[in-house]
Amino acid sequence: MLHGGEPCPPELKRRMVDWLGPVFVEYFGFSEGGMTLATTEDWLARPGTVGQALPHQEIVVLDDKGERVPPKTEGLVYFRFLDGTRFSYFGDPAKTEAAYGPDGAFTAGDIGWLDGDGYLYISGRRADVIVGAGVNVYPAEVEAVIDGADGVADVAVVGGPDPERGEQVVAFVVPAPGAVGDDVLAAVEAASAEQLAGYKRPRRVVLCEEVPRDPTGKLLRGRLRQALWDGRTGFAASGS
Template identity: 45%
Template sequence: MIDSAQWMAKGGSVGAPMPNMEIIVVGEGGARLGPNEPGTLYFRNAMGTDFEYHNAPEKTADVHLEPGVFTTGDVGYLDDDGYLWLSDRKIDMIISGGVNIYPAEIEVVLGGHDLVAEVAVIGVPNDEFGEEVKAIVSLVDGAVADDALADTLRAYCREQLAGFKVPRSIDFLDELPTTGTGKVQKAKLRAPYWEGQERQI
């Protein structure tokens, strides 16, 4: 968790672990890593609580380092002061100014506009807030991609979303990159904006 004062000092950090939560950073081969070394994040709850996937013992085993120590699949590191920084994120989420923003909600709204064929919402670097919301849109045939339409789409979002969820910017592509199964490849969309950044989300 992180408060406003900590955010000013550690902008971009997820915060320090709760007192009852231990974070263990694990590298390739299961080696435990020290400060500022990125690896898979594992969690141990001092209360002794754990979880398992229903009727899926193999899946449960895959996410456990040992009994009571589990991972969500996120990658990151602890700095010298014990603050957690994410390097890669399994869950599709934007953290802006310490607030969690879920792209799917914004994508549903933008996808409802008559001129939008496809949309992907990603987080891009912001010096003050860590990340800001950007939408990348492909349009239906005949629609003109210009600044006026971007403003129109942002106004459309403002009618249906809280202000902090409205994309700060909208870019247009002829088509969005997808996998063979049709899933949008957000990593490819994010890459140009994060090039040269220490953080990659």
């Protein structure tokens, strides 16, 4: 069973495997051509990985200076075709140039890291990074923790305005059917305190009926972020 789109939260992936068995293959990639695959066995041995590059590709992770980073160090994820194949965006040479780094490697703007065996882990999208008081918070990491809290059916984490820090971590949480709102908030707070550094913990948790997703299930964080920055919270059922 193939699944992808975004890295699957570890707690959800474990429940899937317990329910259906080791039948899953997770993929990560983008239409420009980069792609990884991770079998269930790969994932169980390395929880959180999205796998290794396909045989004809290479993954490189670069810092802000365009230099390769050591294993287990976050940076911008690039793919490179080993045969030198390149792509271009139709009618947009500037976008094409911006996508390419050194040696024909290209990126779609994902942040992540490689382990010592070349398995890729995705931290989040560069465009989604929350920057507060000079430190970066990746929404996917926070979402994975909250998703495992009791009574949580769905979650989206975005950056909201903060007059002192610039941005603050805001979590939109969909309670599971029958869950009590106060209990869900307490579970989210407890999970965050146990598993996240202080600066990564949500400063605000909003309970809502749903979070926006496209027809394929991909989370549309931009809509929530824009609503926060516009001062609109009418989509929320309740909050704290």
